Every structure is written in structure tokens, then in C-alpha cells.
Amino acid sequence: MWTFVLTLTLVLLLFLLLLLTCISRTRSGDEPPLDKGRVPWLGHALNFQRDAAKFLAEMKKKHGDIFTVCAAGHYITVLLDPNSYDAVLYDSDSLGYCGQKTLQMVFGLNLTNHNRAEEKRWMGQCFHGAKLESLSRSMYRNLQVLLGSAEMVHNLNEWKEDQLFNFCYSLLFKAGYLTLFGTEHNSSDRELATIYKEFRTFDGLIAKLARSALKSGEKRVANSVRKRLWDLLSPPMQSEIGAACSWQEDYRQYLEDSGVDKETQRRAMLLQLWITQCNAGPAAFWLLGFLLTHPQAMQAVQREMDSLQQQAPASELPYLDSQGSTPVFDSVLSETLRLTAAVLISREVKQDVMLNLADGRSFRLRRSDRVCLFPHLSPQMDPCIHQEPEKFKFDRFLNKDGTKKNDFFKGKSRLKYFTMPWGAGTNVCIGRDFATSTIKQFVFIVLTCFDVELSDPNSSMPPPNTVRCGFGMLQPKGDLNIRYKRKALL
Known part of the structure; x- marks a missing residue:
């Protein structure tokens, strides 16, 4: 007592x-x-x-x-102020990583003693150069198989109904899972569907988990689904449906060599599953949704895709990598990410420090406070940088001659950061090239090989779920009903 x-x-x-x-x-x-x-x-x-x-x-x-x-x-x-962002992004002496508490709350993961810089270097090797090319081509093949499955093309003459968000998220998640956490074409549809269902439940609770805002019933669901995902991603499951040479197994071996214990390795897999799979599906939803609701943009993209198809050998689908010459498509993707990517970059102030802004002003930051950048608001939605920022303009990132536009200004000052969907500096997303290649390849295959249209031609884009601000790609509050049918062999 x-x-x-x-x-x-x-x-x-x-x-x-x-x-x-x-x-x-x-x-x-x-x-x-x-x-x-x-x-x-x-x-x-x-x-x-x-x-x-x-x-x-x-x-x-x-x-x-x-x-x-x-x-x-x-x-x-x-x-x-995007012109002053580098003062935060590159100050590792006074401003430090502050995500450990979030990792513990969301993923039950304690990596306090883990060398983050060394892991970042290891990840960089995986998602660049020859290894990136290998992963991107594996993803391409997995997308072709999934989009060419009997479920997708059961009857060439019949339209199939679906909701666009589920259509994009499910296909990209399954292809991404096969590429990084298994081997090509080796998981049954049932196993993939189970993992996807559990992942979506977890993903739907992640914002509340990070903010300690779960209700009692939601806490039970979150703890239960997190445990099931740990089990599904553990070695016994992988030995049945995956191969020891997968990216996941390479990462597990890296953790083992770094002295990370087995239980922490198991939990780290869920973190990597979420990091690698949480953005591509929603990004593809917004991109296809904007195209379906903006006919002029769709026509411009289709013309570019038709030109690529004509340059390819007969009956062969071109392979698009993240650096491919598709200026119209790239502009549409950049505009989509400008509107819907809502990354929050956060640092902990390790010691009192003066923050020097680009306009000459200086402000003192107190030790133990946090400093945050929110690129979604500035520069991405700043009307002084992007005219009518709330509107989708497919050619916003194109010059008049059709080349990529890189010159954006605020007043008379040319901006280094005019859109930041992947972060920047030391905070830049290591897998951005893989993600870009994945999104482009998926949308290209869908629009080249399927007739896709809105079930209701008068449908409009649903608003974003603003609760997810700060967690990467926004997700929609609602959906778009679509119908599709096969128009060409994959």
C-alpha cells in the first residue's frame, strides 16, 4: 500500500x-x-x-x-525556410538523431548501441550501382508475373472492378516483398495475401503507435499484429518461402556480424519491411489517380509511353529504370510527390547552438529541444515557389522545350530545395532510386498492358488523410473505384 x-x-x-x-x-x-x-x-x-x-x-x-x-x-x-535547411541537415555536431524512442514504441526495437552510420553505408551499397540494377530488374520481373497472373487476366473481354488504392498497394507490396524478402515467384498467393493483410493492419495504426494515441482495443490489435509479423518474417517462415540469398538474408547476416542479437534481428525485419514497402503503393495510387482524373496529363504520358514502346523490339515491354529518358512521366511523378509526400525531418538539439539562417538572422536553439523541417509545407506547398500549389499541374517540372525543369525561385533566390519527397542531405532516402524505378515500372506496365478507367467518369480525387503527416507518403481518405481489362500480352 x-x-x-x-x-x-x-x-x-x-x-x-x-x-x-x-x-x-x-x-x-x-x-x-x-x-x-x-x-x-x-x-x-x-x-x-x-x-x-x-x-x-x-x-x-x-x-x-x-x-x-x-x-x-x-x-x-x-x-x-528551404534556403536555410542545410544548417540543420548537415550539423551533426549539435543536432542528433532522435528516432530511437519512436522505434521502440512502433516496432518494439532497441538499436541504441547499433552503429547507424555503418548500417547506412551498408544500405547505400545495396541500393546503388550493380546491386540496385539487380534489385530493379527483379522487381520488374515480379511485377510482370503478378500483373500477368490468372487473377488479373481471367477473361480478356471482361472488365474487372477494384478500388485503386488496394489495386496499387497490394500489387506493389507483393512484388516488393518477393524482391527483397524472398526470391522470385516462390511464395504462394495465400502466403503473400496473409502477409499483406497483416502489414496493412499494422500500417493503419502506425501514426497512433508513434504518438502513443492508441485506444485500448487498438493497443491489443497493434501488439498482436506486430507479433504475427515478427513471426512471419522470422527464419522458419523464410526457409519455406524464400531463399537464403535474398536481400533480407543479407541484411540479417549484416546484423549478425555487427553483434545484434537474434530477437533484435527479428524485430528489425519489420522495420525494414515497413520502410521499403510503405511508400511505393500509395505513391502509385496518387499518380494513377491524378492521371485518371486529368485527361490531358494522361494523354501526354500515353504519347511518351507509346514512343518508348515503338522503340522496343516487337512484343517486348521496355524496361524503365529510374534514370530513363521520360521527361513527361518524370514531371508527373515529381508533381505527384510534391502534393502527397509529407516527410517530417526531426533532430534533437544536443547542445545550445546558434542556427544561422540564409537571410542573415541567427536564433539560439536550446539543448534537449527538437528542431524540425516540414518540406511538404515549404517548399512543396509554398505559393511563393509553386504557383497554385494545391493544384495538380502535370507539366510543372517541364521547361517549355520539354526538358526537365530544375530552376525554381523564391523571390530572387534560386532554390536548392524546391521539392523534397525523399528528404535531403544526410537525411535523404537511400532507396529513392529503387522506389522511383518501381513506381515508374508499375505505372508503365499498367497503362501499356491494361485499359484502365474510372467506374464513374465524374469521380474526383479523395482528400489525403492528414493524420499521417510526417510518415512519408500521405494516404487517401477514401478511394477511387476503377475497372480494368487486359489489352496486351505481358
């Missing part, structure tokens, strides 16, 4: 101390504008969770390109 009372008293005292700290904090003259919100300690946490983009846009309008907000006891300095 006395132990319980003592524990409760200590918890209350700690909470009161945190509360007093939050109430007493004031802005010094050399710090960014401070907005603590109306509720002590909680601050702006709920607004941040509901719709980070809307909340931060309001804060930007109120305070400018840099400000500090309170959210659940944390003080977060948000920088929204």
Missing part, C-alpha cells in the same frame, strides 16, 4: 515539475518566437496530431519561417 502511495506521489511530483517548467518557460531575445498554446504542458499536441500541415501553416502565418511550439511537454523549433 505504502509503495503504491509513494510511487503515485513521485509521479504527481514529476508531472507538477514538468508543468511548472512549461509554464515558466519564456522566450529569450535571441530565440525564435515561442507559442506554448493555451493548455500547459499539452500545448499544441492535439492540433499537431490532427493535421500537422494545417497547424504549421497557421503558425507560419502567425510567426514567420521559424518558431518554437510546445507539444506534450516537448519544445519543437520548426524551420520552414
Whole structure:
């Protein structure tokens, strides 16, 4: 009894101390504008969770390109000037990685003593050069097999109904799983469907997991599905459906050689499954959705694809890599990612430091605070950079002569960062070339080999689910009903 009372008293005292700290904090003259919100300690946490983009846009309008907000006891300095992003991205001395707590909450994974820099170097070798080419071609073959399956082409003369998000996510997940976590064409449809179903359940809860916002029933579901995925990705399962030479097994061996224990290896596989599979499906949904709802864009892409098809040998589908010469298609993809990629780049302030902005101003960041960049808001949705940023313009990233456009300005200043779907600097996505190749190849095969159309020609794109801001690609709040049928042999 006395132990319980003592524990409760200590918890209350700690909470009161945190509360007093939050109430007493004031802005010094050399710090960014401070907005603590109306509720002590909680601050702006709920607004941040509901719709980070809307909340931060309001804060930007109120305070400018840099400000500090309170959210659940944390003080977060948000920088929204893309010309100053390098000051955060490349300062590893004063600004450090702050994702370990999230890894623990979401994936049950403790990698505190793991060498992240060495792992990043290892990953870089896997997703560049000859190894990237091998993975991309394997993905291409797996997509061809899945899109040419009996389920997809059961009757050449009949239309098949589906929802676009499920269509894209399921096919790209299965092909990606076969490419990285198994070997080509070796998993049964039932096994792939099981893993995909469990993954989608987990993916649907990930934002709440990261923010400790799960309800009691959701907690049980999250813990259960996470355990099932650990089991499905463990060696016994892989020995039945995969080969020891898969990328997954190479990564497991790397962890083994690095001294990571078996249980941590098992849990790390779920992290890698989510990182490698959570963005391509949603990105393909938005890309195809924008094309289906914007006929002029679809016609321009189809013309480019027809030209590629004519250059290929008869009855052979061209292979597109991430560097292929497809300026129209690339512009459509860049515009899609500009509108729907919502990465949040976060650092922990390891020591008091002066942050020097591109316009000559300097602000002091306090030790133990966090500093965040939100490229979705700036530069991607900044009207000073992209005219009518909320609209889909398929040729936004094309010059008048049809070449790729790289020159974007804010005022008179040419921007280094005018869109950042893959992050930047030390925070850039290592697998971006593989992801780009995957998305392009999938959409190319679908549009070349299938007639695809909206079930209702008057359908419009669903709005994004803003709760997922900060977790990579946004997902839709709703879907698009489509129908498709085979028009050519794969």
C-alpha cells in the first residue's frame, strides 16, 4: 500500500515539475518566437496530431519561417525556410538523431548501441550501382508475373472492378516483398495475401503507435499484429518461402556480424519491411489517380509511353529504370510527390547552438529541444515557389522545350530545395532510386498492358488523410473505384 502511495506521489511530483517548467518557460531575445498554446504542458499536441500541415501553416502565418511550439511537454523549433535547411541537415555536431524512442514504441526495437552510420553505408551499397540494377530488374520481373497472373487476366473481354488504392498497394507490396524478402515467384498467393493483410493492419495504426494515441482495443490489435509479423518474417517462415540469398538474408547476416542479437534481428525485419514497402503503393495510387482524373496529363504520358514502346523490339515491354529518358512521366511523378509526400525531418538539439539562417538572422536553439523541417509545407506547398500549389499541374517540372525543369525561385533566390519527397542531405532516402524505378515500372506496365478507367467518369480525387503527416507518403481518405481489362500480352 505504502509503495503504491509513494510511487503515485513521485509521479504527481514529476508531472507538477514538468508543468511548472512549461509554464515558466519564456522566450529569450535571441530565440525564435515561442507559442506554448493555451493548455500547459499539452500545448499544441492535439492540433499537431490532427493535421500537422494545417497547424504549421497557421503558425507560419502567425510567426514567420521559424518558431518554437510546445507539444506534450516537448519544445519543437520548426524551420520552414528551404534556403536555410542545410544548417540543420548537415550539423551533426549539435543536432542528433532522435528516432530511437519512436522505434521502440512502433516496432518494439532497441538499436541504441547499433552503429547507424555503418548500417547506412551498408544500405547505400545495396541500393546503388550493380546491386540496385539487380534489385530493379527483379522487381520488374515480379511485377510482370503478378500483373500477368490468372487473377488479373481471367477473361480478356471482361472488365474487372477494384478500388485503386488496394489495386496499387497490394500489387506493389507483393512484388516488393518477393524482391527483397524472398526470391522470385516462390511464395504462394495465400502466403503473400496473409502477409499483406497483416502489414496493412499494422500500417493503419502506425501514426497512433508513434504518438502513443492508441485506444485500448487498438493497443491489443497493434501488439498482436506486430507479433504475427515478427513471426512471419522470422527464419522458419523464410526457409519455406524464400531463399537464403535474398536481400533480407543479407541484411540479417549484416546484423549478425555487427553483434545484434537474434530477437533484435527479428524485430528489425519489420522495420525494414515497413520502410521499403510503405511508400511505393500509395505513391502509385496518387499518380494513377491524378492521371485518371486529368485527361490531358494522361494523354501526354500515353504519347511518351507509346514512343518508348515503338522503340522496343516487337512484343517486348521496355524496361524503365529510374534514370530513363521520360521527361513527361518524370514531371508527373515529381508533381505527384510534391502534393502527397509529407516527410517530417526531426533532430534533437544536443547542445545550445546558434542556427544561422540564409537571410542573415541567427536564433539560439536550446539543448534537449527538437528542431524540425516540414518540406511538404515549404517548399512543396509554398505559393511563393509553386504557383497554385494545391493544384495538380502535370507539366510543372517541364521547361517549355520539354526538358526537365530544375530552376525554381523564391523571390530572387534560386532554390536548392524546391521539392523534397525523399528528404535531403544526410537525411535523404537511400532507396529513392529503387522506389522511383518501381513506381515508374508499375505505372508503365499498367497503362501499356491494361485499359484502365474510372467506374464513374465524374469521380474526383479523395482528400489525403492528414493524420499521417510526417510518415512519408500521405494516404487517401477514401478511394477511387476503377475497372480494368487486359489489352496486351505481358
